[in-house]
Amino acid sequence: MQTAKTMKHYHKELSEAIENKFLRQTLDKFAVAYRANRQLIFADVNAKELIADIAAAKAATIGRYDELYDQFKAEAEKRGVIVHRAADGEEANRIICSIAGANKVKKIIKSKSMTGEEIHINRALEAIGCEVTETDLGEWIIQLRNEGPSHMVMPAIHLSRHQVADTFTGAVGEKQDSDIAKLVKVARRELRSRFAAADMGISGANFAIASSGTVAICTNEGNGRLTTTLPRVHVAICGIDKLVPSLHDAMRVLKVLPRNATSQILTSYVSWMTGATECTLNPDKKKIMHVVFLDNGRSALAKDPVCGPALNCVRCGACANVCPVFRLVGGHKMGHIYIGAIGLILTYFFHGHDKAGNLVQNCINCEACKDVCAAGIDLPAIIREIRARLNEEEGSPMASSLLAKVLANRKLFHTLLRFGKWAQRPVTGGTAFIRHLPEIFMPGGNFRALPAIAPKAFRDQWPGIKRKLSAGSKCRVGIFAGCAQDFVYPEQIRAAVEIFSAKGCTVEFPLEQSCCGLPVLSMGERMAAQSVAAQNVKAFAAGGYDYIVTLCASCASHIKNNYTRILSGQPELAADTARFVERIRDFSSFTRDVLQLGAPDLVKSGETVTYHAPCHLCRGLGVQEQPRALLADAAEYKPSAEEEVCCGFGGAYSVKFPEVSVQLLDMKLNNAEASGASTLVTDCPGCVMQLRGGEEKRGKKLKVEHMAEFLSGKLKK
Amino acid sequence: MTEAEEQILELFKKKAAVVSAKVVEVKDLEEAMSYALDVCEKKDFCELVYVGEGEKGGRYGQATQKMFAAPGLSDRQFGGLEKAGREKGFTVIREGMRGYVSGIDVGFSIADLGIADTGCCVLVSGGEDARLAGMVCEIHVVALAKSKIVNSLDDAENFMNGIMDKGAMFISFISGPSRTADIERVLTIGVHGPLELHVALMES
Ligand code: SF4
Ligand code: SF4
Numbered sequence: 001m002q003t004a005k006t007m008k009h010y011h012k013e014l015s016e017a018i019e020n021k022f023l024r025q026t027l028d029k030f031a032v033a034y035r036a037n038r039q040l041i042f043a044d045v046n047a048k049e050l051i052a053d054i055a056a057a058k059a060a061t062i063g064r065y066d067e068l069y070d071q072f073k074a075e076a077e078k079r080g081v082i083v084h085r086a087a088d089g090e091e092a093n094r095i096i097c098s099i100a101g102a103n104k105v106k107k108i109i110k111s112k113s114m115t116g117e118e119i120h121i122n123r124a125l126e127a128i129g130c131e132v133t134e135t136d137l138g139e140w141i142i143q144l145r146n147e148g149p150s151h152m153v154m155p156a157i158h159l160s161r162h163q164v165a166d167t168f169t170g171a172v173g174e175k176q177d178s179d180i181a182k183l184v185k186v187a188r189r190e191l192r193s194r195f196a197a198a199d200m201g202i203s204g205a206n207f208a209i210a211s212s213g214t215v216a217i218c219t220n221e222g223n224g225r226l227t228t229t230l231p232r233v234h235v236a237i238c239g240i241d242k243l244v245p246s247l248h249d250a251m252r253v254l255k256v257l258p259r260n261a262t263s264q265i266l267t268s269y270v271s272w273m274t275g276a277t278e279c280t281l282n283p284d285k286k287k288i289m290h291v292v293f294l295d296n297g298r299s300a301l302a303k304d305p306v307c308g309p310a311l312n313c314v315r316c317g318a319c320a321n322v323c324p325v326f327r328l329v330g331g332h333k334m335g336h337i338y339i340g341a342i343g344l345i346l347t348y349f350f351h352g353h354d355k356a357g358n359l360v361q362n363c364i365n366c367e368a369c370k371d372v373c374a375a376g377i378d379l380p381a382i383i384r385e386i387r388a389r390l391n392e393e394e395g396s397p398m399a400s401s402l403l404a405k406v407l408a409n410r411k412l413f414h415t416l417l418r419f420g421k422w423a424q425r426p427v428t429g430g431t432a433f434i435r436h437l438p439e440i441f442m443p444g445g446n447f448r449a450l451p452a453i454a455p456k457a458f459r460d461q462w463p464g465i466k467r468k469l470s471a472g473s474k475c476r477v478g479i480f481a482g483c484a485q486d487f488v489y490p491e492q493i494r495a496a497v498e499i500f501s502a503k504g505c506t507v508e509f510p511l512e513q514s515c516c517g518l519p520v521l522s523m524g525e526r527m528a529a530q531s532v533a534a535q536n537v538k539a540f541a542a543g544g545y546d547y548i549v550t551l552c553a554s555c556a557s558h559i560k561n562n563y564t565r566i567l568s569g570q571p572e573l574a575a576d577t578a579r580f581v582e583r584i585r586d587f588s589s590f591t592r593d594v595l596q597l598g599a600p601d602l603v604k605s606g607e608t609v610t611y612h613a614p615c616h617l618c619r620g621l622g623v624q625e626q627p628r629a630l631l632a633d634a635a636e637y638k639p640s641a642e643e644e645v646c647c648g649f650g651g652a653y654s655v656k657f658p659e660v661s662v663q664l665l666d667m668k669l670n671n672a673e674a675s676g677a678s679t680l681v682t683d684c685p686g687c688v689m690q691l692r693g694g695e696e697k698r699g700k701k702l703k704v705e706h707m708a709e710f711l712s713g714k715l716k717k
Numbered sequence: 718m719t720e721a722e723e724q725i726l727e728l729f730k731k732k733a734a735v736v737s738a739k740v741v742e743v744k745d746l747e748e749a750m751s752y753a754l755d756v757c758e759k760k761d762f763c764e765l766v767y768v769g770e771g772e773k774g775g776r777y778g779q780a781t782q783k784m785f786a787a788p789g790l791s792d793r794q795f796g797g798l799e800k801a802g803r804e805k806g807f808t809v810i811r812e813g814m815r816g817y818v819s820g821i822d823v824g825f826s827i828a829d830l831g832i833a834d835t836g837c838c839v840l841v842s843g844g845e846d847a848r849l850a851g852m853v854c855e856i857h858v859v860a861l862a863k864s865k866i867v868n869s870l871d872d873a874e875n876f877m878n879g880i881m882d883k884g885a886m887f888i889s890f891i892s893g894p895s896r897t898a899d900i901e902r903v904l905t906i907g908v909h910g911p912l913e914l915h916v917a918l919m920e921s
Contacts, residue, residue, distance in 0.1 A: 271887065
C-alpha cells in the first residue's frame with residue numbers, strides 16, 4: 001500500500017525497495033518467467049483477436065450498468081438471493097455489517113476479493129466484533145502481517161519463505177520450518193477448522209451474469225468453494241463493473257483471464273453460483289445469499305470518455321507483471337490497493353487524488369502493460385490523462401508549465417535550444433557529453449553522461465545539405481526530425497538522408513515543424529500538446545509527400561497513435577491530420593519495407609552487433625522484424641536477452657525518477673554486453689541518449705549507434 | 718467413435734494432463750467405481766486436518782479408518798459401491814458430509830460434461846453433500862462419459878444456460894487438483910482442496 005505523503009518520501013521508499021535484494025531477485029525472475037509462460041499458454045489461441053473481442057464487448061456494456069444491475073437483481077431474487085447496491089465503500093460496509101448482525105454472525109471466512117480490500121471490509125467487520133479470516137493463502141499471510149497486497153493475483157509475492165515461516169510461527173504458536181510444502185500444509189490445517197466454524201463466507205466475484213443472476217469466481221486453491229459452501233451465509237462483494245449481460249460474455253473473458261493471470265488455460269476451479277442452493281444448516285435448507293454491488297465512483301467513471309475503459313479491467317494482474325517499474329520497486333510502491341498500471345489509475349478514481357499524485361508520475365510510458373492487457377486498455381494514455389487532470393486541478397509544476405509555454409512558440413523554443421549550446425559550453429569540456437552537469441540543473445540525473453547540444457542544429461544545416469541533393473524518382477519523403485535529432489544528433493538525420501537519396505528518394509525537411517508534443521503530454525500539458533500537433537500537421541500539409549519518415553520511435557508512435565485524438569477538436573485540420581498520420585513511418589520499417597534496403601545495398605562486415613528495441617517501436621508501432629533483418633544483412637547480429645524491455649529513458653521520467661531509470665539502464669547494458677557484441681544499435685534518439693550516456697560512464701565497452709548511422713556506414717558506395 | 722469424437726477425446730486427455738489430472742479409461746460406471754475403490758485402497762490413510770468441536774478442542778492427526786464418499790449416486794449404484802467398499806474395510810457414505818470436514822480419503826463424483834480444450838470436468842451439484850465430497854477429500858475421482866465431452870468452452874454454453882435459466886444451481890468447472898503458488902511462486906499442490914484429481918473416462 002502506497003502511502004507516502006510527499007514526493008521526497010516516495011523517492012525514499014522507492015530507493016529502499018530497490019535495495020531489497022529478495023524483492024529484486026523474485027521480481028526479476030518473475031518478469032522473465034511470466035513473459036515466457038505467457039507466450040506458451042497463448043500459443044494455441046489468437047490473443048490479439050480475443051482481447052479485441054473482449055474490449056469491444058466491454059465497451060458495449062460500459063454505459064449499461066443500471067440496466068444490467070436491475071436485470072441481475074430480478075433474476076437473482078427469483079432464485080432466492082438478496083441483492084444490494086452501495087454507492088460507496090462506507091455504504092457497502094454498512095450493508096455487510098448489517099447482514100452479519102441480522103444473522104448473528106461471529107466468525108467470518110473470506111476468499112479473495114480485491115473489492116473487499118478496496119472498501120476495507122475486514123476493518124468494518126472487526127469493528128462490530130466479528131472475527132474475519134482470509135483463506136486465500138497469500139491473503140492470509142498478509143492479513144497475519146497486517147500488510148496490504150503487493151500484487152493483485154499473488155498478494156504475498158514480496159515475502160520470502162522465511163518471512164512466511166516466522167509469520168506462521170507467530171500465528172500457530174509453534175516453530176515452523178521454512179519448507180514451502182510444509183508451510184502450505186500449515187495453512188490447510190489451520191484454516192480448515194476456521195472454515196468449519198464460520199457463520200458467514202465472503203467472496204469476491206469475477207463475473208456477475210445479468211441474464212441469470214449468476215455470480216462466478218475463479219480460484220486455484222479451492223478456498224472459494226469452501227467459503228461459499230460451508231457457512232450458513234454467503235455474501236459476494238462485486239464491483240458493478242463486473243456485471244456482464246450473458247454467460248457468453250463471461251466465457252469470452254474466461255478464455256483470456258487465467259492465461260494472462262497465471263499462464264493457465266483455466267484456474268483449477270471456476271464456480272458458477274446461480275441462486276441460493278442447498279445449505280443444511282438453515283431451517284429452510286437454503287443458503288442465505290447476498291450480493292453487494294459496489295459503485296464507489298464506477299458509474300461516474302463509466303461516463304468518462306478517456307478514462308472509462310479502465311472499468312474493462314478483469315484484474316488479471318498482467319499489467320504489473322510486465323511493468324519494468326513494478327519489477328524494480330514492487331507492488332507496495334506501485335499502487336494503493338490495486339497494483340500496477342491499473343493500480344495507478346484506480347487509486348486516482350477510487351482512493352482519492354491525494355493518494356494518486358505521486359503514483360501516477362511513476363510510469364515510464366513503455367507501453368508494456370498496454371501490450372498485454374486482457375481487456376485491451378490503453379493504460380499509459382489514461383495515466384497521462386490523469387496527470388493532465390492533476391495539473392489542471394492543482395496547477396502545473398513549474399518545469400512543465402514553463403516548457404508548455406515555450407513550446408507554444410516554435411521560434412522561441414528553437415532559439416532557446418540553439419542557445420543551449422552556449423549555455424552548456426563550460427560544462428561539456430568541448431566533448432559531445434555534458435560530463436559534470438551541476439546537480440541543481442538535474443538533480444539525480446548524473447548517473448549517465450548527457451549529450452551536448454550540437455554546434456549546428458539539423459534545421460540550420462539543411463539548406464546546405466539540400467543544395468547538394470538531387471531529386472529522386474522513387475518517392476517523395478518528408479523528414480520529421482523531432483527535437484532530439486534536430487538539436488542533439490543531427491548526424492543521425494544526415495545519415496538517413498544519405499540512405500534515402502542513395503535509394504532514389506527526393507528528400508525534404510519542412511522547417512515549420514516542431515516538437516512532436518509527447519514530452520509535454522507526458523507532463524500533463526494538454527493544450528501545449530495540441531498546439532504543437534496542429535503546427536506539425538500544417539507544416540507537412542502542402543508538401544505532397546508520399547511518406548513522412550522519422551528516426552524517432554517515440555515521435556512516430558505518438559503521431560500515429562495519438563494525433564487523431566489530440567486534434568479531434570479541430571475539424572478544419574481533420575483531412576490534413578488523417579493524411580499526416582497515415583503517411584508517418586519509422587526509419588527501419590520504411591527503409592526495409594518501402595526502400596527494400598538489404599544485402600545487395602550493404603557491405604556486410606564481421607562486426608558484431610546487438611539490438612535494443614525501443615518501446616515505442618516494438619510495441620507502439622509493432623515493428624519487430626525489420627530492424628533485426630537490417631542488422632543481420634549488415635553485420636553479425638547477436639540477439640541479447642530482454643531486447644524489448646525499456647532502457648529506462650522515458651524522456652522526463654529519467655530525470656524525475658533517476659533511481660529507477662539507472663537500474664533499468666544497468667540491466668539493459670548488462671544484457672547487451674553479455675551478448676558479446678561490440679556495437680549496440682537502436683532506433684530512437686532518446687534510447688541512444690540513455691544507452692550512450694550509460695556506456696560513457698561505464699567506460700565504453702559498447703559503441704552505441706542509431707540504426708541510420710550504423711547502416712549509412714555499411715552502404716555500398 | 719467418429720474421427721471428430723476421437724480428436725476431441727485426445728484433446729481432452731492432452732489438456733487434462735497439462736493441469737496434472739490423472740486420466741484413466743474404463744468401460745462403464747461400475748468399472749469407474751472399482752477404480753476409485755482401488756485408488757482408496759492404495760493410498761495412505763487420510764491426514765485429518767481438523768477433528769472435534771471448535772478450534773480450541775481440535776485435534777490433528779492420521780486417520781485410522783478409510784473414508785469414501787459418493788453422494789451423487791442412485792440407490793442401486795450406491796448399494797453396490799457400499800458393499801464393495803465395506804469388503805475392503807472402508808466406510809462408504811453419501812450424505813452428512815458436514816461431519817467430515819476434517820477430511821476423507823476419496824470423493825467420487827459423476828461429471829455432467831467435459832470440456833476438451835480446457836481439460837476440465839463440469840459438475841452440476843445443487844446439493845451440498847455432492848459439492849463437499851469433492852472439496853474435503855484427498856483424492857477426487859470424477860467419472861466422465863466420453864460421449865459427454867464437448868470440444869470447447871463455447872460448446873458448453875448451451876448446456877449451462879439451460880441449467881442457469883431454470884433456477885438455483887451450483888456449477889463447478891474442475892481442472893486439476895487444488896494448487897497455490899502464493900509462497901515464492903513455487904507451485905504447491907493441495908492447499909484447501911484435493912491433492913489429486915483422477916478422471917475416469919467411461920466408454921458408456
Ligand atoms: S507504460 Fe510501462 S512503466 Fe507505465 S505502467 Fe505501463 S508497463 Fe509500467
Ligand atoms: S488493466 Fe488489463 S492487464 Fe491490468 S489487471 Fe486489468 S485487465 Fe489485467
